[in-house]
Amino acid sequence: MSKVLVVGGAGYIGAHMVKQLSRAGHSVVVLDNLTTGFRELARYGELVVGDLADLNLLERLFNEHSFAGVMHFAAASLVGESMQQPGKYYRNNVANTLNLLDVMVRHDVKSFIFSSTAATFGEPIYTPIDEAHPQQPINPYGASKLMVERMLKDYAAAHGLNSVCLRYFNACGADPEGELGECHDPETHLIPLVLQAASGKRDAITVFGRDYPTEDGTCVRDYIHIEDLCSAHALALSALLGGEKQGALAYNLGNGTGFSVQEVIAVVQNVVAEDSCTLQIDEGQRRPGDPAVLVANAALAKQELGWQPKYTDLETIVRHAWHWEKSRG
Template sequence: MVILVVGGAGYIGSHMVKQLSKAGKQVVVLDNLSTGFRELACYGQLVVGDLADTVLLERLFREHQFDAVMHFAACSLVGESVGDPAKYYRNNVSNTLNLLDVMVRHHVRHFIFSSTAATFGEPEYTPIDEAHPQAPINPYGASKLMVERALQDYATAYGLNSVSLRYFNACGADPEGVLGECHDPETHLIPLILQAASGRRKSITVFGRDYPTEDGTCIRDYIHIEDLCSAHALALQALVDGELSGALGFNLGNGQGYSVQEVIDVVKDIVAEDSCELAVEEGERRAGDPARLVADATQAKKALGWQPQYADLITIVRHAWAWEKKLARIQ
C-alpha cells in the first residue's frame, strides 16, 4: 500500500508516518515545513511542498500510485484564526480542495481527514458524541467543518470515501523516544507544563480556578498520540477493505477528563524523580474556555474496533517528559 501523508513532518503526522512505515506501508510525506520539522520526517520519503502548488500535486500523483491520502496539514491555532481568518480559509479549505480535486482526477478514493472537536463549538452536553450539533465559534473550527461538509458532497458526486476524525487534546510522545511534540509557539497544556519543569519556560499559568468542576479548573480529554494514530490506521484499513464508505466522522478521546490541576499534580510527581520543580502562577479566566470538554468515542470503538492503549495520565506524561528531557538535554 502506498500512502500520501500531507503534513507528515508535524507532531501528529510524523507519528502517523512512523506507525504506517512500521506496518510495512510505503509512505510519501508532503510538508511545507512551515510548522513541521525536517528532522521529524525520519520515516518515508519527504517532499517539501505546499498544497497550494497544484503542479506539484499533479506530479506527485502521476509519479506514485497512491492507494490513500491522509491529511494533517491544517493551520490550527484558534487565536490566530480569529485575527487572520483568511489564512485559515485559504490553507484549511481552499488547499484541501486542491488535494481532493487531484485525488478525484487520479481516481484515489480513500481519504483520512484530521478534524477537530472545535467543529462542535460550545458544548451543549458532555461527553460529546457525533450527534452533538456542530456550531464552531472560531474560523479554525469553521474551516474544518467546511471540509467535513465538502467531503460529504465529494462522496456523493465522485465516490471519494473518507473518514474525518475529531480529536480533543492530542498529547504524549512516541514511547520509543524517537518523536515528540514540537510547536512554536507551543499552546498545548502538557508540553507547556513540562517546559516549565525543564527550565525552558519560567512557569505555567492556571487560567481560572472558579469553574464548576471538582477542583475549579478546566477539565479536558487527553488522548495519547499513539492511540490517535492507531485510530487513523484502523480507519484507513476499513476504507481500503470496503468496510466503510461515504463520508463518516468519529470523535476520538479517552472518554475521561482530567483537570488542569490534576495534570499539574501528576507532572510534579514525575519530574520530581529528576529533581525538577514546577513554578505555577495564577491567571484570570480566558474567554471561550468551556469548563469541561470530554469525548464520547463509542462510535469509533464500534466501527473501527479501536481501543486506547495509553489511556492513563501518568503514562501520557511520562512519555511526554522523556521527550521534553531530550529537548532540554536533561540527563
C-alpha cells in the same frame, strides 16, 4: 502493502502516523511545507517539501506515485490566530484541501483520512460529546474544519471519494520509543507547557481560572495519547482500503475521561520530582471562550473501527512526554 500520501507528515501528529504506517509495512510519501513541521521528524517516509497550494506539484506527485490513500494533517490550527487571520485559515484549511481533493478525483484515488477537531462542535451543549452533538463552531479554525467535513460529504456523493474524519480532543504524549514528540512554536498545549516550565525552558505555568464549575475549579479536558490517536487513523484507513467503510464518515477520538488542569499539574509534579525538577505555578484570570468541560464520547469509533486505546493513564502520557522533553535538552 499500500502506498500512502501523508500531508503534514513532518508535524507532531503526522510524524507519529508516518512511523506507524511504515512499521505496518506501508510505503509513505510525506508532503510538508515545513512551516510548522520539522525535517528531522519525517524520518520514516520519503519527504517532499511543498505546499497544497501548488497544483503542479500535486499533479506531479500523483503522476509519479500510485497512492492507495491520502491522510491530511496539514491544517493551520491555532484558535486565537484564526480569529485574527481568518483568511489564512480558509485559504490553507479549505481552499488548499479542495486542491487536494480535486487531484485525488482526477487520479481516481478514493480513500481519504481527514484530521478534524472537536472545535467543530463549538460550545458544548452536553458532555461527553458524541457524533450527534450539534456542530456550531465559534472560531474560524473550527469553521474551516467543518467546511471540509461538508465538502467530503459532497465529494462522496458526486465522485465516490470515501473518507473518514477523525475529530480530536487533546492530542498529547510522545512516541513511547522516544524518537518523536511534540514541538510547536509557539507551544499552546497544556502538557508540554507544564513540562517546559519543569525543565526550565519557561519560567512558570499559568492556571487560567480556578472558579469553573468542576471538582477542583479548573478546566477539564480529554487527553488522548498520540499513539492511540494514530492507531485510530490506521484502522480507519484499513477500513476504507478494504472496502468495509464507504461514504463520508466521522468519529470522535478521545480518552473518554476528563482530567483537570490541576490534575495534569499534579501528575507532572510527581513525575518530574524524580529528576529533582520543580514547577512554578502562576495564577491567571479565565480566558474568554474556555468551556469548563470538554470530554469526548468515543464509543462509535470503538464500535465501528474496533479501536481500543492503550495509553489511557495520565501518568503514562506524561512520562512519555517528559522523556521526549528531556531528550531535547
